[in-house]
Amino acid sequence: MKPRTKFLIGGALVLSVAGYLMASSIKDTGVYYMTPTELTAKLQADPSFVNAGVKVGARVVPGSVQRAAGGKEYAFRVTDGSHTFPVVYRGIAPDTFTDSVDVVVSGRMGTDGTFQATELLAKCASRYENAPQKYKDTPGYKAGARRA
Amino acid sequence: MILIGELSLWVALLMAAWSATVSYAGGALRRNDLVSSGVRGLYATFAMISLASVGLWTALLTKDFSLEYVASHISANMPAVYIFTAFWSGQAGSMLFWALILSMYGTIAIATSRSRNRELVPWATGTISAILLFFIATTCFKANPFGRLDFLPVDGRGMNPQLQNPGMAIHPPNLYLGYVATAIPFAFAIAALFSRRLDAEWLGVVRRWTLLSWFFLTIGIILGMWWAYVELGWGGYWAWDPVENSSFLPWLTNTAFLHSIMIQEKRGMLRKWNVVLVVVSFLLAIFGTFITRSGVIESVHSFAQSPVGTWFATFFFLATGITIYLVGTRLQDLEAKVELESMVSREAAFLYNNLVLVGIAFAVLWGTVFPILSEWATGNKITVGPPFFNTVNVPLGLLLLALTGIGPLIAWRRASVSNLKRQFAAPAAFSVVVAAVLFALGMHAVYALVAYALCGFVTGTIVQEFYKGVRARQTIHEESLIPAFVHLVGRNRRRYGGYIVHAGIVMLFAAFAGLAFKTENDVTLKTGETFDVRDPYGHQWRFISQGVSTSNRPDRDVIAVGLEMFRDGKRLGIITSEKRQYLDSQHQTLFQPITQVGIRSTAQLDTYVVLAGVRGNDVAELRVTFNPLVVWVWIGGFVMMIGGLIVMWPQAERRPAQAGYAATIRTPRAEAELPVGV
Known part of the structure; x- marks a missing residue:
């Protein structure tokens, strides 16, 4: 056999193992990423979906964040404008987690309609730029008023 | 102005x-x-x-x-x-x-x-x-x-305030310097394709600039990891976030190119492949900028969503289209003259190295864009997280580590049995000893054992190379140890600088394998209460809460908690973590409160304390993490930087030997064209 052929066989072997690992780990660990509306629709169509792990991207309803007496349990509501549901998360919340911030919660929807989150990521749209709201309160601010 | x-x-x-x-x-x-x-x-x-x-x-x-x-x-x-x-x-x-x-x-x-x-x-x-x-x-x-x-x-x-950190001040410019440097090799590759001057002359420029890009990306990525570790308080330094991945992708293809270029220089092989790697590095840099700035992929690092996304997408597809056309129409100019002679040769080792690097790049890219792909294909957005990246990249990474040891030792063209025995006996023996000792000490995690065995193997090969080189100089030039070492590295900067980079890589892998032994403990402590725990090495730790204190600085309000640490009964001092709320001059709050992590670093173990919150006056919610070997990520990064500097040092470029390799492969077509005076 030519060395070139041998190399190609070896390479195909490496790549197929890598491909198999990729495919199987996507199957085992991939999770749906949904908005509250999509999750609600999916649950109505297929009630068994409660057992599937999902990630939900939504915004925390202002004023809804409650920290339980235990200190590390957070209860809050998330919304995408049309659908809202409660979330419970146990663990350490990131610094960026506050009212009305965009969050990504991972976990599953409980049968009682409360989302049990095992992971909480807070997106800080203002990570590099300070809260626009505060800026808009500056006297004289007009939305979109700028000159290039 | x-x-x-x-x-x-x-x-x-x-x-x-x-x-x-x-x-x-x-x-x-x-x-x-x-x-x-x-x-x-x-x-x-x-x-x-x-x-x-x-x-x-x-x-x-x-x-x-x-x-x-x-x-x-x-x-x-x-x-x-x-x-x-x-x-x-x-x-x-x-x-x-x-x-x-x-x-x-x-x-x-x-x-x-x-x-x-x-x-x-x-x-x-x-x-x-x-x-x-x-x-x-x-x-x-x-x-x-x-x-x-x-x-x-x-x-x-x-x-x-999280960005007001010395690491963050220099991390972005390093990444930019690295990203942008991919444009120069790209431009020269495009120029070589356009002008059909696809002999070796364009490779000199391309190699230098790829090296520069690799160098700055390395620094930028390591600084980003360090910043995330000390500033963000989640106890890790790499989360396979799309933004992190997009800096890693061109690094991988740059690394692949810096190895495969040696095969082209010495043996005239891989000519198409090298053009593709050069071009892909640039396209990945642009693509990375596009996905991170356009908001098409969910990332914790959300930049303000902005219209530059569509511009980048357009530019990306335009550049990709032109490149595919150019490469496609010039394939026959890129035919290699030489074939692989044996599977047991340095060429084969380098080919596998490239295959694995590009395989990792592909897996990372696939995982990063999977939400988009799955939404296109099925209508459902499916995301993959660290488990996906680790499942695929750990075995590939270990294979790469093994090749890091094999590549430099195996002979070009066709390795003889005596070459293999002579070169590999000592490192292989060392590797077995490392694995046996760790196993005897109680380490039974398979991946970690394999990783440390391979780290031992690669370390053995590097030490052996330096030892042989220094001994040869000592004998021939009658130099003492230090001058022999300095001259050895100075006269062969590419080779020995490369080995130093490999030594840094070994340190990184040793640190990554240490992640398998990380432990986290969530604790609630009142003033004076103690928390007892064993670290991954089996030492007994005791933490005693010194209570919660608050202080008001001109620019911030601070809540701090201190823990007195003891290891095996010996007092180690106090570790402190803080919550800070930054304020402007009118005492209005600026941004969210941030956490100041308490870190005690040693070569073996980082003790990492995060204040999650405070209840009442004196009850602190804390997370205490034991992170083995983290410090070797930073040291390994620094060693890679030093190695990169040695390789890049300009004098090494002008050695006539290298020009000699370059001149061996000219296509008839390029020779037929007369040079144009500029």
Whole structure:
């Protein structure tokens, strides 16, 4: 056999193992990423979906964040404008987690309609730029008023 | 000065457009006057972009809050150093910064290779200018840092305190320097394809600039990891976030190229592959910028969503299309003259190294864009997280580590049995000893054992190479140890600098394998309460809460908790973690509260304490993490940087031996064409 052929066989072997690992780990660990509306629709169509792990991207309803007496349990509501549901998360919340911030919660929807989150990521749209709201309160601010 | 800067930006736009047009025209029509004008246009673009940058820096340092960019990114009471770095901390400024680096790189690359690569200069200049044109146009029309507000705010909005960190001040420019440097090899590859001068002459420039890109990306990535570790408080340094991945992708393809180029230099193989790697590195850099700035992929690092996304997407597809066309029409010029002779050869080891590096890059890219792909294919957005990346990349990474040891030792062309025995006996024996000792000490995790065995193997190969080299010099030149070592490295910078980089890689892998033994403990402690726990090495730790204290500084309110630490009964001191709320001069809160992590680092173990929250007056919620070997990530990164510097040191480039390799492979076609005077 030519060395070139041998190399190609070896390479195909490496790549197929890598491909198999990729495919199987996507199957085992991939999770749906949904908005509250999509999750609600999916649950109505297929009630068994409660057992599937999902990630939900939504915004925390202002004023809804409650920290339980235990200190590390957070209860809050998330919304995408049309659908809202409660979330419970146990663990350490990131610094960026506050009212009305965009969050990504991972976990599953409980049968009682409360989302049990095992992971909480807070997106800080203002990570590099300070809260626009505060800026808009500056006297004289007009939305979109700028000159290039 | 600000006005001059703004005007200069628009002049630069015209200059770049001019330079791109006349350079390509000059190349196609073989008109030297046009080519010279194009080159001067590139230099002028650099001058104009520099003026524009001085203008923006002036606006920042004089705190001209009438500029929206200045008002959005700094406040009057910020330290001057972060006002200076605010230049690249926002979207618009970073676009200008990108153009500044690219025009500087382009000027240096063209000025230094004008006499050496005459055939390539028109096309390379045109391509650099065309890329510049894109960046400047995006800056001018979509992200202009000179945009003004129609009112004058009293103070700016300041910079996020998490970004006010020395690591964060220099992490982005390093990444930009690395990203942008991929444009120069790309431009020369495109030039070689256009002009069909696909012999070895373009490779010298390309290798130097790829090395520079690799060097800065390495520093940028390691600094980013360090910043995430000390500042963000989640106890890790790499989360496979899309933004992290997009900096890792061009690093992988750069690394692959820096290895495969050696095969082309020595053996004339892999000519198509090398062109593709060069081009792909640049396209990945652009693609990374696109996915992180456009908001198409969910990332914790969300930049403000902005219209530059569509511009980047358009540019990306345009560049990809042109490249595919160029490579496709020149395939026959890229045929290799030589075939692989044996599977047991350095060529084969390097080929597998490339396969694995590109395989990792593909897996990372696939995982990063999977949400988009799955949504297109099935209508459901499916995300993959760290488990996906680890499942795929751990075995590939270990294979790569093994090849790191094999590659440098195995002979070119065809290794003999005696070569294999002579070279591999000692490192292989060392590797077995390492694994046996760790197993006896109680380490039974399979991946970790394999990783440390391979770390031992690679370390053995590196030590053996240095030992043999030094011994040879000692014998031949009768030098003592230190001069022999210095001369050995100094005379063979590429080779021994490369080994030093490999030593850094070994340290990184040792640290990554240590992650398998990380432990986390969530604890609630009142003043005086104790928490007892064993670390991964089996030592008994005791933490005693010293209570919660609050203090008010001019710029921040602080809640702190201190823990007195004991290991095996011996007092180690106090470790402190804080929650800080930053304030402006009117005592208004700025940004969210941030956590100051308490870290005690040793070579073996990091003790990492995060204050999650405080209840009442004295109850602290804490997370105590034991992170084995983390410090070796930073040390390994530093060693890689030193190795990179040794390889890049210019003198090594002028060794005639290397020019000799380069001259061996010329295509008949390239020889048939007469060089054009520039």
